């Protein structure tokens with residue numbers, strides 16, 4: 001097998017019951033046939049399940065499917081996307097190390113870099129995407145990691161992965177890419193030299209807003225370090241959540257095709273609307289890094305941003321007029337979802353800091369769902385009209 005659609009459906013473990021669909025292995029531990037087998041498994045001399053904090057057939061299924069999709073050698077599944085972000089940094093860096101990161105990061109990742117890791121002596125510097133010819137100047141003698149998110153949440157900024165791979169290699173940095181917005185179907189950062197790829201599986205991999213989950217994928221030698229860390233600190237995913245996410249991988253390709261097709265139609269429909277200052281979507285020609293999106297993404301993804309004229313007040317009036325689209329903090333769901341970052345997910349940033357990451361007061365993040373595209377357009381259009 002080698003096609004994305006086939007691997008993400010056909011990779012699965014089996015019990016002895018000849019089941020067709022994978023069972024859920026709700027067990028905390030696994031038995032050994034002998035004392036010698038127990039010894040050998042603990043010593044990593046033979047493979048096998050020991051304890052569900054280390055591995056479980058459901059998490060192994062999920063990891064193998066996503067590894068096949070991403071073209072990575074090995075991986076770890078975690079209880080949430082943030083456990084994956086935290087685990088990848090905490091396991092690979094140590095006190096005194098420095099991270100160079102793209103400024104446009106998921107809100108909690110920003111908190112990790114600015115408030116959590118400095119407590120243990122791991123510091124960070126942000127680079128602006130518009131200025132990445134100058135990132136060399138931001139390196140310090142102790143810089144060990146380049147951490148980027150592309151497309152970024154919610155600004156949809158795109159970083160050239162080929163450049164990032166070469167930059168990391170030239171400066172001996174571990175390149176970590178949060179690939180959540182694109183999903184493993186649209187973009188494979190390892191192809192461009194990423195050493196570690198992280199996911200919030202909560203988003204497109206689940207795709208129906210049911211469970212939290214995360215993934216850390218990459219080269220075996222690095223994942224061994226991550227595995228040591230997660231094995232002994234315990235951010236493991238539950239077998240049930242891993243089962244949900246593994247079953248979800250079976251439909252990721254068809255769901256993403258529809259998300260992308262609808263998002264492009266919505267973006268094209270509203271581009272130029274007189275109530276909007278801007279419409280941003282990676283596969284619109286007007287996107288500032290459109291050429292990069294075409295180069296490294298199979299399609300534009302399911303997220304678009306609309307910037308309403310009239311700032312926070314107008315954005316809030318718009319949200320209150322929506323009839324179908326959900327107002328909630330998730331994304332990548334079968335249901336279309338609207339978020340107003342300036343008053344919610346990014347309210348802790350100053351207006352100036354928000355401007356630096358492309359979040360205007362009137363910016364709305366629309367996660368285009370799987371409903372009929374005409375109904376999504378109609379709901380947005382009527383809410384724009386009623387909020388003016």
Ligand SMILES: *Cc1c(COP(=O)(O)O)cnc(C)c1O
Nearest residue numbers: 080081082106153180200202213
């Ligand atoms: C949601 C998200 C996360 C965090 O994932 P959780 O599963 O909510 O912990 C990290 N990065 C990005 C880009 C996200 O959208």
